Amino acid sequence: MTARKDSGEDVRRELDRQAEARAEMMVRWDDVSRVIREMSRLKPTDRVLDVACGDGVLAFELAPHCAYVTGVDISDSMIALAAERTIGTGVANVSFQVGSVEHLEFPANSFDRVFCRLGLHHFADPKKALHELIRVVKKPGHIIVADLVSSGDPDRREVHNKIEKSRDPTHVSMLSARQMRALLADCELSIEREMTWETRRRFNEWMRLVGADKGRFDRTRRLMLEAARKKTTDLQITGGENSLEFTHRWMVALTLALA
Ligand SMILES: C[S@@+](CC[C@H](N)C(=O)[O-])C[C@H]1O[C@@H](n2cnc3c(N)ncnc32)[C@H](O)[C@@H]1O
Numbered sequence: 001m002t003a004r005k006d007s008g009e010d011v012r013r014e015l016d017r018q019a020e021a022r023a024e025m026m027v028r029w030d031d032v033s034r035v036i037r038e039m040s041r042l043k044p045t046d047r048v049l050d051v052a053c054g055d056g057v058l059a060f061e062l063a064p065h066c067a068y069v070t071g072v073d074i075s076d077s078m079i080a081l082a083a084e085r086t087i088g089t090g091v092a093n094v095s096f097q098v099g100s101v102e103h104l105e106f107p108a109n110s111f112d113r114v115f116c117r118l119g120l121h122h123f124a125d126p127k128k129a130l131h132e133l134i135r136v137v138k139k140p141g142h143i144i145v146a147d148l149v150s151s152g153d154p155d156r157r158e159v160h161n162k163i164e165k166s167r168d169p170t171h172v173s174m175l176s177a178r179q180m181r182a183l184l185a186d187c188e189l190s191i192e193r194e195m196t197w198e199t200r201r202r203f204n205e206w207m208r209l210v211g212a213d214k215g216r217f218d219r220t221r222r223l224m225l226e227a228a229r230k231k232t233t234d235l236q237i238t239g240g241e242n243s244l245e246f247t248h249r250w251m252v253a254l255t256l257a258l259a
Pocket of ligand 1: 118
C-alpha cells in the first residue's frame with residue numbers, strides 16, 4: 001500500500017478542487033445511499049457518525065431515519081458544501097465538521113452507528129482508521145463500511161489502482177473484496193451482512209466528477225484504453241476514445257464491533 005501523509009496540504013488542495021467539481025455536478029447516488037441506509041438497521045433514536053462524509057449525500061439520506069447525524073471530512077470545502085446544502089432544507093438534525101479519520105474529536109462510545117462510504121480507499125492507514133471508528137461507536141455497535149473493491153488478482157488490481165490514482169491523486173489503494181474482509185476481521189469486526197454489486201460508469205462523467213483538467217483526462221483515458229486493449233483489469237472496459245465505459249464493483253458490509 002502506498003504510504004503518504006493523508007493530511008498533507010497537496011491532498012487537501014486536491015480534495016477542495018474536487019468539492020468544487022462536485023458542487024457543479026450534484027451527483028447524488030440516491031440508490032446506493034438508500035441501500036446502505038436500509039442495510040444499517042437504523043433506529044429513530046440513533047446518534048450517527050458519517051466519516052469522510054464528503055458533501056453530505058449519505059448524511060442527508062440517514063437524517064430522517066435517526067435522531068442525529070454528524071458528518072466529518074478532512075476537506076474544508078467538502079464540509080462547506082455539505083453545510084450549504086442544509087440551508088433551506090428544513091433538516092435540523094444534521095451537522096458537519098472538519099476532521100481527520102485518524103484523530104476523531106469525539107470521546108469513546110459516542111455514537112450508535114458509524115458509517116464510512118468511499119473513504120477507505122483514500123486512507124493512508126485503513127486499519128488505523130477502522131480502529132478510530134471502533135473507538136467512537138458504542139459497543140456492541142454497528143459500523144457500516146461501503147467502498148469500491150478491485151480485482152482479486154494482484155497484477156490486475158495494480159493496473160486498476162494505477163488508473164484510479166491517475167484520475168484522483170488522493171486515491172491510495174482499492175482492496176479486493178477478500179482483502180476487505182480480511183481487514184475487517186483483523187480489526188475484530190464481524191460481518192453480519194454483506195452486499196456486492198456492479199455498476200456501469202461512463203468514463204467522461206467519472207473524470208468530470210473530480211474536475212480533471214485535460215492533461216489528467218488524457219493520461220487516464222490512455223491508461224484505460226491500454227488496459228482495455230491488453231485486457232489487464234477486471235473493469236470490463238468497452239467503447240472507444242469518447243464513449244468509454246467500465247464497471248465498478250461495490251461492497252457494503254454491516255459489521256459489529258464488540259469491544
Ligand atoms: C469519494 S469521497 C466520498 C464522500 C462521501 N462519503 C460519499 O460517499 O459521497 C471521499 C472523501 O474522503 C475524504 N477524506 C479523505 N481522507 C480523509 C481523512 N483522512 N479523514 C477524513 N476524510 C477524508 C475526502 O475529503 C472526500 O470527501
